[in-house]
Amino acid sequence: MDQDYADKFLKALWIGTGSVPKCSHCGEGIGSEELLARTCSLESHVIANGQLQWLPSQRIQVPALSEVILVFTRHIECLFRSTRYIPISHVWPRQVANAQYQGPRDGTSYTEVVRIIREIPVQIYRGIASSLIEGQFEIWRDYLSVPQWKPALKDRIIQAIPQIFERAVRTVAYLPDVRADDIAAMRCGASSYEVCRGISNICNTKWFSRTWTAMELTRSRNLQIMLADFTLLKDHDVQLSLVKELQDTWSTEIEKQGNAHATEQMVGMGNNLVPWQLGPLDVVRIKVVHGFQTEFGTAHDVLARRCVTLPRDFFHALLGMLRTGLKESQLSPDTEEALLQVGRRCIRQGDFSPLFMIPSSAQEELKSSDLQGHGFYDLSTFAIGTEILPPTFKDVRFRSGNPIIQAEHVGKVQHIIRVDWTKRAWYVLSVIISTVLSYTGLDVDRFVANIARLYAQEPEKIARHLETTDQMRALRLKLKEVQGQPVGLQDEKTVWIAEAMGLSNLSLENKYHMSPLSPMNFVEAHGGSLHLGGCAALTVVKCRKCQQEFFLRVALLEAEHVVLNTEAYRVPGLKYQYTTIRGAGFLLTDKRVVGRSLWGSSTCTCPKFADLEFPLNALPLPHSNEYPYGSDSTSKECHYLKLEKRIKFGRLQD
Incomplete structure (x- = not known):
């Protein structure tokens, strides 16, 4: 030729x-x-x-x-x-x-x-x-x-x-960098290492890295995978995506290892991807193929870290996942304004997820751009899962681009207490018990309500559990013994309190994760990412009407002196996968969001509903992750995640 x-x-x-x-x-x-x-x-x-x-x-x-x-x-x-x-x-x-x-x-x-x-x-x-x-x-x-x-x-x-x-x-997804032996290793590897190697090699495929292919996956009702040799993947349910099989097999291996971090280190996570780093692709796909609206926040989670050749392709894919009626040509050429246009349209349709996005103005302060370690899952901007229950009041009007919603006023931020959340779960529990006791004293009901809120639980369930096991009186005696003792101890008293309240076992229903996790393990595994790592703090919020004080765990988006004395609100009725019912809210000044609260339910019953103008100034910008997973590249720009021992088995990709 x-x-x-x-x-x-x-x-x-x-x-x-x-x-x-x-x-x-x-x-x-x-x-x-x-x-x-x-x-x-x-x-x-x-x-x-x-x-x-x-x-x-x-x-x-x-x-x-x-x-x-x-x-x-x-x-x-x-x-x-x-x-x-x-x-x-x-x-x-x-x-x-x-x-x-x-x-x-x-x-x-x-x-x-x-x-x-x-x-x-x-x-x-x-x-x-x-x-x-x-x-x-x-x-x-x-x-x-x-x-x-x-x-x-x-x-x-x-x-x-x-x-x-x-x-x-049906759709055929052609993956030229995935071979039949990768599938065989995932499905029937001789060892856990072989299985995990196969899983991660498949996750490393470029097909998972692109914005367009992510959107195409979510719009495909029946999906068939084609491998490098042009053969079709066998024994694959076309009504499920490959992501589901990867996630299920990975969960089985975690259970075998008994520790997600050990399994991640086995494959050298950071140089190689694991299923959760692909983001909630299946969540979006299930909603799309069944005709339901996908949340703006979840679609953003899926797309914001994926790669595009032209920046505007992000909006083509975003609108392809959402049902807004908008076209890319109708959006502003300015990326920030275009995101706000889409976000406002979603809010008008009853999707409040843009209100819980971490604004672009806070991204620099968060320093949470570990793109290599997070893969293609944007953990620093939304990451609270799909909507489970809609807000009680959906009617919205706008003033100068800001939505006016009916919100519930929780109270004013009185105190901010820093906790080292990176410590082990028992240390954190000891600190929280000591801190809460210093406010509630031996009022067991108040103590239980505040501890439950900090561990994403419903106080009524813990109280019912204590009464059923006849341990309410014993709990008060243990709290009296604990008062004033040094924090950080995993002694028999702390262990007893955790066990009696259901925090360290599976006696309370696990509402947040497919695999069984105790509330303590859930907070240790997910609480950090949900509350933006080191930005998390305990806040004491005081109701203006009854003058009661309540503990909330909050992701701070501004310095402590800015957050202090701000007002806390929550959205009535609203629940996402990783929030409690009526627990999703925010801390506001007159002009901007300064904090996000996810587990802020079950405070007082004072009626405090009011129209609230939400300052929707800027939404988080997409930030493509160009790291070549499966490669031996050690570029300084991408080498964020450092493991003392890395197992590099990924193949070089062009």
Whole structure:
């Protein structure tokens, strides 16, 4: 293939001939302002399965594989009505991406680009035909199906990509950096190390790293995985994504090891990914395919750390996950303002998650940009899970861009107490018991209510547990013994209190995690990330009406002197996966958010509902994670996570 032919081929494919194409289904012309859909089949497959049903608009010779690609052009609605098609979700090879964004250039050699564009789709089609679909079908693959050098038409097709994937008979995700032996290791490795190696090698695939492919996964009702050798993954439920199998197998290995951190170190987490670092992909997918609205915050968690070639692709993918009715072209060219536009639309629709995002103004202070250690999960901006219960009052109006919601006033911040949350769970419990006792004294009901709130539990359940086991009186005696003793002790009194209240065992229902965790283990494993690590503090909040004081664990977004004397609010009725009912709230000054509270329920019963203008000034910006997981790269820019011993087994990827 000479350079001149390659250049002409790409111009014909990505620009066109200038003539009006005719729809292969209805026969009508497709106007310049209409949306076309191009799909492909193989001539050999069509012949083997009977006569040609539709007339192709183009035939592409592939001499190296002795094949001819048939290209069909239709109105997009004609595509949905006329044929079975399978979109291919994949990461573009670097050479093809470079050619796409360089545009047509005289003297530029696109020989290798044309080889990839012609040959890879043939191999993918053959792989599907050999084991997946009987009869005729077509594939939609973006660098064959989208005129890349025709911007106006390309933009219209991009807007339709979520619908193209959602309405397909199924999606095939092509993962050229995952081999059959990785799957075999995950499913039946001879040792835990082999199983975890397989899991992490699959997590390292570039397909999980991209914004577009994440959105395509969430819009696909049936998803089939294709491996490097163009074979389809067997024994895979197409109604579940590969993420589910990775997570389930990983959880089994954690149970075997008895410790998540030990399992993570086994695979050298930081150089290699583990399933939780992929973010809540399945949560979004389940909501999307069942027609439910995905929360802005959860979609942001999924996309903000993933990689894009063009920054605006983030908004294409974000809007593809949400059901806002907005198009990327309607958004401001300024990223911050565009995020606010989408966030305000979600709030109007009853999604309050933008109110609980950590604003971009606080990101620098948090110093929580451990992109390597967090993978593609954005733990520093939302990370509180999907909405379980909606807010009681959904009606919202806006004033100068700020939402006015009905909120519950909790009280005024009186004191801030710093706790070293990085210490072991028993030390933290000892500090909390001592601190709470200094405020409540031996009032057992108040003590139980405050401890429950700090461990994301419901006081009524702990009180009921104590009464059922006849330990309420004994608890008061133990608290009297504990008063004044040095903190940090895991002595028999602290152990007894934790066991009696259900904090160190599984007697209380675990509402937050699939695997069994005691409240103490939950706080140790997840409380830090939910409260932004070292930004967490105990605050004492005082109700203006009854003058009672309550402890809240809060993620501080400003210095202590700024947070002191601010007002605490919560949203009635609202519950996310990792918050308590009525526990999600925030600390506000007149002009900005200075703290986030997640477990702030069960304070007093004073009626304190009022209209609250929320200062929605800025939402967190996306920040792509470009670290090459599975590589031996030790670039200083990416080398945040330091383990004394790393097991590097990931393969080099281009």
